[in-house]
Amino acid sequence: MNVTELARILKITPNDLREKLPKLGFDIGQKAIKIDLVMAQRILREWPFLVRKLQQADFQNIDKEKVIAIEDAVPEKKIIKIPSLLAVRDFATLANLPINKVLAELMKNGVFASINERIDFDTAAIIGDSLNFDIQLDEKQNLDEEKETHNDKKVEENLNQENEGNLSIRPPVIVVMGHVDHGKTKLLDAIRKTDVVAGEAGGITQHIGAYQVVRKNRPITFVDTPGHEAFTAMRSRGAKIADVAILVVAADDGVQPQTIEAYKIIQAAGLPFIVAINKVDRPTADLNKAKQDLVNKLNILPEDWGGKAVCAPISALNGTGIDELLDLILLTADAEAKNMKANPNSDAIGTIIESRVDKNSGPISTLLVQNGTLRVGDQIILQGKIIGKARSLKNYKGEEIKEATPSTPVRILGIKIAPAVGDVVEVGEGERVKGGLEKLAARPILASAAREEAENDNAKKLNLIIKSDVLGSAEAIEESLMKLNTEEVMVKIVSKGLGNITEGDITRAEGSDAKLIGFNIRLSPQIETLLRERKVEAKTFTIIYDLIKYVKDEMQKIMPQNKERINLGRLKVLAIFRTENKSQVVGGKVLDGQIKNDCPVEVLRNKDLVAIGRVTKVQAGKMDVPTVEQDQECGIQYEGKPIIEVGDIVQFYEEKEITTKL
Numbered sequence: 001m002n003v004t005e006l007a008r009i010l011k012i013t014p015n016d017l018r019e020k021l022p023k024l025g026f027d028i029g030q031k032a033i034k035i036d037l038v039m040a041q042r043i044l045r046e047w048p049f050l051v052r053k054l055q056q057a058d059f060q061n062i063d064k065e066k067v068i069a070i071e072d073a074v075p076e077k078k079i080i081k082i083p084s085l086l087a088v089r090d091f092a093t094l095a096n097l098p099i100n101k102v103l104a105e106l107m108k109n110g111v112f113a114s115i116n117e118r119i120d121f122d123t124a125a126i127i128g129d130s131l132n133f134d135i136q137l138d139e140k141q142n143l144d145e146e147k148e149t150h151n152d153k154k155v156e157e158n159l160n161q162e163n164e165g166n167l168s169i170r171p172p173v174i175v176v177m178g179h180v181d182h183g184k185t186k187l188l189d190a191i192r193k194t195d196v197v198a199g200e201a202g203g204i205t206q207h208i209g210a211y212q213v214v215r216k217n218r219p220i221t222f223v224d225t226p227g228h229e230a231f232t233a234m235r236s237r238g239a240k241i242a243d244v245a246i247l248v249v250a251a252d253d254g255v256q257p258q259t260i261e262a263y264k265i266i267q268a269a270g271l272p273f274i275v276a277i278n279k280v281d282r283p284t285a286d287l288n289k290a291k292q293d294l295v296n297k298l299n300i301l302p303e304d305w306g307g308k309a310v311c312a313p314i315s316a317l318n319g320t321g322i323d324e325l326l327d328l329i330l331l332t333a334d335a336e337a338k339n340m341k342a343n344p345n346s347d348a349i350g351t352i353i354e355s356r357v358d359k360n361s362g363p364i365s366t367l368l369v370q371n372g373t374l375r376v377g378d379q380i381i382l383q384g385k386i387i388g389k390a391r392s393l394k395n396y397k398g399e400e401i402k403e404a405t406p407s408t409p410v411r412i413l414g415i416k417i418a419p420a421v422g423d424v425v426e427v428g429e430g431e432r433v434k435g436g437l438e439k440l441a442a443r444p445i446l447a448s449a450a451r452e453e454a455e456n457d458n459a460k461k462l463n464l465i466i467k468s469d470v471l472g473s474a475e476a477i478e479e480s481l482m483k484l485n486t487e488e489v490m491v492k493i494v495s496k497g498l499g500n501i502t503e504g505d506i507t508r509a510e511g512s513d514a515k516l517i518g519f520n521i522r523l524s525p526q527i528e529t530l531l532r533e534r535k536v537e538a539k540t541f542t543i544i545y546d547l548i549k550y551v552k553d554e555m556q557k558i559m560p561q562n563k564e565r566i567n568l569g570r571l572k573v574l575a576i577f578r579t580e581n582k583s584q585v586v587g588g589k590v591l592d593g594q595i596k597n598d599c600p601v602e603v604l605r606n607k608d609l610v611a612i613g614r615v616t617k618v619q620a621g622k623m624d625v626p627t628v629e630q631d632q633e634c635g636i637q638y639e640g641k642p643i644i645e646v647g648d649i650v651q652f653y654e655e656k657e658i659t660t661k662l
């Protein structure tokens, strides 16, 4: 935590705070900028008491009586233990205060919250102090809440606890983002090819979610999960993994919807970034127009136009500008060096960037080590619980390694439970649990293998391939569609992606018997022709509601039909008129209900079912009739096994299909 931040909460100046703390036994130094979080929390907790202690010390030599008077004047504060985040309403309940009083106190401090809104510990501590409470952090409640939500803080806190002297620079971690088809994959390939070592090792690099290259003797880590899908998943779980972003913009296409979305993500994460203007080899490439687009649509002013944004013209196809881009990455990393430090001698902590369950090997996850060093045999902890031991470690080249230092992506084998992408795991001691692991295991994992396992096998599946303009809408669509799932019928998203429907999508739809759905995209005439030829259905929507309605209707169509049987009437057989190979003509009397022509029947003898068949003719008084009522006599033509005897009962029934509404 920053000293200025703490001073602001305590309502004193930072210098005043720096001066007072040593007197109170907190050794933070006269020039301290940051303060250990645990220490800060202790200071916050004990502040009213500390103030008194200071006042006592000041007055001690002057006026003893006065000190006593001061002490008397300060009534004993009631201690309240709270989690790091709690609703205003819950705070009022804990403090046993009318809600209005709490709201008013918040307002006095410039916080306009509603009763259901959550306030953080610092805010609660300030208003609690004014309301004469001693607010303390409830470590236990905090553990549960904090660990689930603030993954990025976890790594940050872990690093904050390191002694500055033990920290050394770690390699920067880079993400590549941008609009579909602007060349992200190609760029990642081009960068990988610059690494001779990777090439020498057989040229087959393993896809583990990230790789490293060495430039000027310095390793750089690239997260190479396709698109920014995984990155968004991590972000939504509060994980922060990258140090620098590369925003890829095609020189012949400029800023597109996903460029805008990617830039929003970059801004939200506060990441330094470099714009890579790609495909400069193309005759249609227009560097100036691309830059103009950056200015107009993203408010990014390139460096050579007097702004701050570094723009690198590149061609991922033929390798132009790649070395320069790597140098720019190193420069940007150097400017951020203070945030890129770690202690290689600590126990490892890091974020899961890929995770799946292999049918043979079990859970396989890739960890990006963010502090410390992970070693073979280390015990891995997730949310305080042991999830297994690192039986073996592999790097992105597929080589077995003994240890992984900070910023190294490493594939871990041997853990029992697959963590989710974005989970922060660490090495250390944890709770050995049996039952408790279910909660961990039940959490969503991005990897499709694990997702499939969780599916209900008996349910009918509506296979879908979804393409959309931006990732945000793809996620919203998926979320809404998942809500339609029932035990009988479920949506299965075979694949989803950004951009227009391609021939590849059509092939995939054919192969998986899936319907294609597009959101905010258009079908080109060629694709429409292809769809017709290959008899694949594709629908596009611009309104999410319409899309959901369509899927719902399709789900309804495949909803398994339940048949309901209705008994119509019974005929007691009184005479056999004719018996043939596969039919009989018999006469009888309707015992109850109504019998009718063209109807399935069961033949019962002493309540036992002896045959099933169908009645194809009903005659009353030598006339063909559609129905015959109770107590009347008639003749019937029966098709089926000809075993009807006098005395048998013919049960007429009907089967109705009943459709359950979604």
Ligand code: GDP
Pocket (backbone or CB within 6 Å): 178, 179, 180, 181, 182, 183, 184, 185, 186, 187, 278, 279, 280, 281, 282, 314, 315, 316, 317, 318
């Ligand atoms: P992504 O969707 O952003 O990952 O884009 P890809 O890397 O798959 O590239 C999309 C298409 O653009 C592919 O056909 C690439 O071969 C092509 N492409 C990528 N970079 C370049 C480049 O620098 N020059 C040219 N001419 N084509 C490129």
